[in-house]
Amino acid sequence: MTVLTSRRRRSTPARLAPWEERPSPVARLGKGTLVTLIVLAVLGPLYTIVLTSLSSSATVNRVGGLVLVPDGITFEAYRQIFSDTVVSKAVLVSTGVTVVGTLISTGVSVLGAYSLSRPGSFLHRPLLFSVLLMFVFFPGIIPVYLMVSGLGLKDSYWSLILPTAVSAFNVVVLRSFFMNIPGEILDSARIDGAGEFRILWRIVLPMSKAVTAVIAMFYAVGYWNAWFNAMLYIDDTRKWPLALILRQYVVDSNPLPSATAGVTGDAPPTLAIKMAIVVIAVVPALIIYPLVQRHFTKGVIVGAIKG
Amino acid sequence: MGAMTAKRPVRRGTRTPGHAAPPNRLSWRAKARRDWPLLVMNLPMLLVVLAFWWIPALGNVIAFQDYNPYTGGIAGSPVIGFTNFALLFQDPQFLRAMLNTLSITAFQLVFYFPVPIMLALLLNSIVSVRLRAFVQGVVYMPYFFSWVLVVAIFQQMFGGAGLLAQILRDNGREAVDWMTNSDTFILLITSQTIWKDAGWGAIIFLAALSTIDPNLYEAAAVDGARRWRRMWHITLPGLRPVIVLLLILRLGDALNVGFEQFMLQRSAVGSEASEVFDTFVYWSGLRTGDLGYGAAAGLFKGLVGLLLILAANRVAHALGERGVYSRS
Numbered sequence: 001m002t003v004l005t006s007r008r009r010r011s012t013p014a015r016l017a018p019w020e021e022r023p024s025p026v027a028r029l030g031k032g033t034l035v036t037l038i039v040l041a042v043l044g045p046l047y048t049i050v051l052t053s054l055s056s057s058a059t060v061n062r063v064g065g066l067v068l069v070p071d072g073i074t075f076e077a078y079r080q081i082f083s084d085t086v087v088s089k090a091v092l093v094s095t096g097v098t099v100v101g102t103l104i105s106t107g108v109s110v111l112g113a114y115s116l117s118r119p120g121s122f123l124h125r126p127l128l129f130s131v132l133l134m135f136v137f138f139p140g141i142i143p144v145y146l147m148v149s150g151l152g153l154k155d156s157y158w159s160l161i162l163p164t165a166v167s168a169f170n171v172v173v174l175r176s177f178f179m180n181i182p183g184e185i186l187d188s189a190r191i192d193g194a195g196e197f198r199i200l201w202r203i204v205l206p207m208s209k210a211v212t213a214v215i216a217m218f219y220a221v222g223y224w225n226a227w228f229n230a231m232l233y234i235d236d237t238r239k240w241p242l243a244l245i246l247r248q249y250v251v252d253s254n255p256l257p258s259a260t261a262g263v264t265g266d267a268p269p270t271l272a273i274k275m276a277i278v279v280i281a282v283v284p285a286l287i288i289y290p291l292v293q294r295h296f297t298k299g300v301i302v303g304a305i306k307g
Numbered sequence: 308m309g310a311m312t313a314k315r316p317v318r319r320g321t322r323t324p325g326h327a328a329p330p331n332r333l334s335w336r337a338k339a340r341r342d343w344p345l346l347v348m349n350l351p352m353l354l355v356v357l358a359f360w361w362i363p364a365l366g367n368v369i370a371f372q373d374y375n376p377y378t379g380g381i382a383g384s385p386v387i388g389f390t391n392f393a394l395l396f397q398d399p400q401f402l403r404a405m406l407n408t409l410s411i412t413a414f415q416l417v418f419y420f421p422v423p424i425m426l427a428l429l430l431n432s433i434v435s436v437r438l439r440a441f442v443q444g445v446v447y448m449p450y451f452f453s454w455v456l457v458v459a460i461f462q463q464m465f466g467g468a469g470l471l472a473q474i475l476r477d478n479g480r481e482a483v484d485w486m487t488n489s490d491t492f493i494l495l496i497t498s499q500t501i502w503k504d505a506g507w508g509a510i511i512f513l514a515a516l517s518t519i520d521p522n523l524y525e526a527a528a529v530d531g532a533r534r535w536r537r538m539w540h541i542t543l544p545g546l547r548p549v550i551v552l553l554l555i556l557r558l559g560d561a562l563n564v565g566f567e568q569f570m571l572q573r574s575a576v577g578s579e580a581s582e583v584f585d586t587f588v589y590w591s592g593l594r595t596g597d598l599g600y601g602a603a604a605g606l607f608k609g610l611v612g613l614l615l616i617l618a619a620n621r622v623a624h625a626l627g628e629r630g631v632y633s634r635s
Contacts, residue, residue: 016434017521019528034429035442041502042445045460048470065473066463112352115345122335122342127349130356137613140605141585142592143363146376151358163359166352196344225453228567232593246455247571251462278459285451292451 046282053077053275060271077276087245091280093157094224094242098284101161101223106216108166113174114200134168141232148233159233160226160241167222170215177211178204217292224284246281250274370606374599384599391603400578401604404587411493411583412561418497420557423508424550428542430509431516446506454567457503461495462486486572489580496568511553512546519545552623559619562612584608 016022023031052060052067056074059067081087115121116128144163153159181204189199205212227243234240248254253274333341370391372384395401426446433439449457464470465485472482485495523541532540566585573581578590588608592601 017525019525021528021534023534031429031432035433035438038426038429039442039445042449042506045464049460049463063473064477065468066470068470108351108355111348115349115352118342118345121345122338123346127353130361131352134356134360136616137364138609139360139363140367140602140609141588142598142602142605143366143369144359145593146366146369146598147359147363162355165359166355171352196348200348221451225451225456227453227455228570231570243453243455246453246459250459251455251571252574275463278456278463281456282452285453286448289448289451 049275049278053272053279055272057270057272065271066275077270077272080273081276081280086240087242087277087280089238090240090242090245093239097157097160097241098220098223100157101165102216102220104161105165105167105170105219105223106212109171109174109215109219110200110205110212112166113171114178114196114204116171117175117178131166131168131171134166145232154233155236155239156233157239160229161223163229164222164226167219170218174208174211174215177208181207214292217288220288221285242277242281246277250277367602367606367609369599370603372599374602376598387599391600392607394600395604395607398591400582400591401587403579404582404584407580408562408564408583411496411564412557414493415497415500415564416554416557419500419505420554422501422505424512424546426505427509427512427516428538431513443506446509448506449503450507452503454503454565454571457499458568458571461499461502465495487575489576492572492576492580496565496572499568500565511549515546515549516542551626555619555623555626559616560612561615562608 048066048068051070054073054075054077055067055070056072056076059071112131116124116131118124148154148159148163153162185203186199189203194202225243226241227247230241230244231247234244339346366381369381369384371386371388372381373387373390374381374384378384430439430443430446433442452460462469466472467482467484467487469484469486472484475482485491488495519541524537527537527541562584564583569581569583569586570589573586573590578586582590584604585608588601588605591604592598595601
């Protein structure tokens with residue numbers, strides 16, 4: 001959905017135009033209530049989850065569920081989680097896969113998009129076609145699974161990265177951005193003797209920082225959030241990323257495998273610890289989000305509106 | 308949604324501004340000599356696409372085999388033609404998956420599709436710039452959460468031990484576990500989709516709203532059109548192209564209803580309500596080990612999906628929209 005465009009024009013000015021009628025008090029009240037409800041629908045659950053993760057088990061037991069009113073803040077749940085190897089390992093795995101995957105995906109996509117940004121170049125059409133086909137047809141879960149296991153990637157972290165390393169969508173977005181860079185600039189660099197790699201690195205990339213950053217962030221969010229590939233390919237519980245822990249422990253309330261101590265004992269997971277894991281899974285999205293959002297507000301991200 | 312953007316049309320012979328020498332004049336040798344750095348740059352992407360798209364796509368031949376990975380794989384398994392496909396259409400579970408997928412698509416077309424439009428109209432009508440930026444920031448956020456997280460959050464809110472049940476119980480009412488109720492499953496997944504994606508989906512409509520000429524509103528107001536008339540006669544016609552395009556694209560994508568969302572909740576509500584194409588492929592193929600059968604289901608879905616996209620695109624072109632792709 002990302003296409004870079006210039007700053008968005010606003011259809012309504014910042015204040016009511018002189019010709020615009022003032023809304024009636026009832027309408028304003030209604031709108032205010034609606035907006036408040038929408039905001040609460042998103043922030044409410046997050047609030048109570050964060051609060052519960054910061055509550056002592058005594059508080060959680062007294063309330064009998066999620067905590068709505070703060071009653072003493074404790075980091076006990078987080079301490080327990082990080083003193084245990086299973087969850088900390090999963091956080092490490094997820095972070096590693098996200099970082100490495102994002103670097104690889106962004107690099108491959110930038111190179112690929114640039115190589116496809118020159119209509120009329122050698123083999124341009126077949127290569128472009130091979131990427132665009134990914135839009136309209138998905139080979140299917142089973143053949144991809146067989147390929148991944150055939151390559152010996154099962155139980156390897158690479159199985160979480162390589163099958164989803166290239167998103168045709170992101171490549172197309174990058175490519176159309178690169179194609180809009182005025183050719184005179186590239187030509188003058190070429191006349192000065194710069195090769196393609198140098199042009200990409202020194203001229204095209206610096207001009208495309210914003211779009212590249214947005215694409216990288218989308219890849220990062222994708223890797224951090226991915227659950228299905230991990231479920232499919234990672235049987236070894238010691239290699240589980242956070243998404244699998246979240247499913248097993250928080251959604252299904254099953255004790256974690258290879259129990260050692262603390263969190264992973266046989267006792268059913270306590271709510272505070274569950275919620276702490278949820279918070280840990282949300283946090284990277286919340287960190288990345290404002291970075292992307294800067295670009296929304298600058299009008300960078302405008303959906304598939306063309307032209 | 309992913310497939311929605313369009314590549315820029317590349318017309319043969321048109322020069323993109325300033326990209327060296329006009330094409331088609333040079334021999335392929337000269338072109339290859341000139342463009343080899345581009346090929347080198349393309350190589351990593353080509354390898355990924357080959358390994359995880361082309362080879363698996365061709366690997367779909369196992370759909371026509373009695374495939375057994377242990378006795379020889381593709382080369383050693385007997386070819387059985389369309390038997391797997393014939394079996395699919397006698398499999399009540401497959402028919403159930405098809406029915407579920409289509410009814411979920413239809414349901415969400417009515418109850419999800421308009422939500423981002425209404426949300427965009429609401430956001431656009433917030434006068435204070437700051438407040439609007441804040442509300443936008445909030446409603447876009449869940450798009451960045453994973454499905455596991457969304458399901459976990461919904462479970463904590465509406466599950467048997469969730470917040471709603473807790474409040475009901477405290478007030479002496481009987482609590483309902485919405486997360487395991489197969490009768491209301493379609494409502495559950497639609498509200499999850501709204502919670503997660505509606506805010507993000509509004510962006511495209513906001514962008515379309517911003518391209519409507521403000522003078523139209525002023526002129527209409529001067530002519531005496533009130534708020535609702537202006538919305539009916541200016542705003543909605545302004546949004547029409549985007550709405551039509553997205554509607555067509557959604558129809559082209561009718562077989563995809565969200566994959567992880569269903570995988571994650573299948574065990575909680577049972578397969579009766581939650582079986583869709585993708586979960587069927589997974590369970591029939593990978594879980595029961597009948598890989599050829601599962602691949603046949605996957606291939607069927609892929610090919611029908613392909614036809615739908617092509618048809619949708621054709622409709623889009625016929626209506627004067629640009630569609631998913633344009634002929635290059």
